[in-house]
Amino acid sequence: MSIDAIQRFYESGRPEALMHAVATQLAGDNPSGYVLHTDEPLFDPLGFLRSLGVHVDRVEAPHPLFTYHWSRPLWRPGQDEPTHVRSEDALRPALASGRFRFTWEGERFDFVGLIVPMVVRDRNERWLSAPSQEAAERFFDAVCAHHAEIRAEILVYKNGCWQKDAALYAEVRRSSLDDLVLPDGMVSRVRDDFRRFLDSQAFYAQHRIPYKRGALFLGPPGNGKTLCIKGLIGELDVPCLYVQSFVAPHVPMQQCIGEVFARARRSTPCLLVLEDLDSLVTGEALSFFLNELDGFAANEGLITLASTNHAERLDPALLHRPSRFDRKYHFGLPGPSEREAYVARWSEALAAPMQLDVATQEKLVAHTDGFSYAYLKELFLGALMRWSADPEQAFVDVALDEARELAAQRESVTSP
Template structure:
């Protein structure tokens, strides 16, 4: 540990953790003591003497009665004692006979000379309330300044950019995997900062800015942190939302102050995360557009590339909404490079998993490539979450190593949701779910263009009562027509299985998600991808533009009523074609449907290889008898595990028929 990494101790000069609290406490105690002294001084000055206050006439009556023992005459006030030792006080009037009257009654008279108050005491008495008020106001404003970050209550226009200077836990490019192309683009910027003469002698200029574009979780912020760890230059980081305030002009002032700070540390890097919060297209809203956000954007545009060049300052920004950014922000000279950070392919997922597995003790059976193959479409954040979930599952089981079983369970949890084993299902509901999922699986097996089955389960997960998971053998970047029709047939397999086994009137609502998927796919085929011969290769999909108060910046698609009717007919025809294909396959292979449904009722979860063995008539040997799920349902009825008798058409008869 170097000297910069040492933390100050709790000594007198150490700045321990309790010092700010003690300082605040002492300040408040001082304010209360001063207020108490002020009240005491006022009370002492305004209420001399003591006793009961009586009227002057009553005082004269007591003197005439001989009830007064002694008096003390001061300026405007008479205090004294009655014969019964009671104290009294009254206020004098201009009475020249009072002294003689007291002497006639034998009253002891004491006189106190007039007190002359110092001019300094008068000033103190008069100024003390204002001093107390100013002291309290100064203390409150100072606390607000400390608690409100950069600028505080008296500095709204100060930049909130933070300079990264920590040495421990820094991220380098070795920690970034799976996005090699984006990494190479930014490595060049780091190399330029380290050795600018290498590029300058060939006429190259340092890029003004780089915009990182990608889906959430793909590693944009991680790349920026890696640049901070590799560049060896000051690195300022700020979020786009930190510029926007309710006060007009604050955002523009913060942009100016941020660049002023960056100039003092040039060459340096400024990272703006979620820049779409401040860089949205100008004029997209209603009114004259002269709002706080647009003023902030205008100032950012001027600072990045205006009359005054900010040499040596590289702006790196990240967003997952490049479509809403202002064109003036994206032009060369401001953001010279737009670096796309995509979701990783299978090789990238392997590298990302290996990075996250470094700190996890793994069992010998863990294969990162197998896990990567089963996680298509996962981002870097998803894979990090997968490794963490597997480690948590292993710790819950008190294991010392994380095995492949935990990774499979974690993958199912991330992709399909947590198991709901406590959910009570009747025998009929469980049997219908088994046939529904078996219908999906059988259609998928007999569709050549369908992806292979990875797993089928009737254990409720998330919002689904069961699920058939298919995984592609390799990453695919485009859809083909035969695969689309195969997916339509597979999506209709569950509904058709229910209708074949339980009858038309017993079809359940469990296929709502399947119908939604099939309808959306068919609509895209007709309106986006031109896969309808009747409609033709014309785009009729509604644009997905930015909307403000219901107004879309993109023009809607115009079509006649006849065209809209034709599109609806084609969508319905494509979906019904998938329905007919699924019905034909399940009718031809209804024996396999019964076999697979029985196996799902017995084991509840089957892998793709186990499904193949079940349909081939082979036994499933899982070794541990506890892995074989009990077949007793919530209602307490045992489900038979033997093959059922033949029906009237030579097919197995459904249970409960």
């Protein structure tokens, strides 16, 4: 089928005619075979075949069209700066339209992919021409099963679509719950809570208890909620689905919420992370969200991990019903003992000439009453930057000056 013919179908406003025409074309090319049509998002044959190292031929009618995305290589201190070179990591082509031919398990297949422009959301239409119905369904199942599995990546939902993010996964894996400085026993309680749940499926089944878990992290910003979530993702070693937003152009929020929970149920046991819950779910979508969270649908094996900086903005139906969030963990401002532990940990990490004696650490603790962990971190980062500009200064004095300035800054922001 030519590009001109496809264009005429677009302009006719009859996408169903286009779908029929493509299927007819494929059936005519392979009269004894079977044509399968789908708009299943997980059916990405080219990605599947690429992972297997299978060669794919492009059929030039219609000419294949790819949409390209580019991402800058991840750079970290101590590494050589990434150069502006073409690489497979930076260039990420995605099929827009085209016809392809390949051999899988000794049988020949043709595949056609088209993006059909629609007013609300473009439709990704896929056709597979196979030697038989059994071969078509076997290949379809293999491709979808491959892409349904979440490996060394985090599945991120934004703009109404799922994207696998390997770089985010690698970043999260560098985090550990042991990096956190929290009140006595809190790290152990959080860790044990989720590990015990994952080890207790048989117990839940024996006592006919719904095998699901929900936890809500509460507290002012900058006090460890996100770091704790990262640590749990790294330690629990189950698939993670992360929701950036339930908002998508021209798509009802309820539909996006439904897509997220449907995908999570297919990935259990897994973590579903909902940061800043108070701003994620709004308006009329709340009742739909509550139903997905704790309604008739089975959420077996689903761990819902949510956080908020503003508990007062949450609907009481979210905040006070235990079956939705079984545990609530409060991440408050660090007290003197937590600040002391945090300052001591930073001091130990500094080069020997810059480490703080006990008296200086006690002064910093006294000067940082009301500081969040984020403010404490800024204290050391700011002091390091100032000291690097003039290394002749005593780092002790620089750190104390930085603490005083941040305290004054915080006071000016919080004062009426």
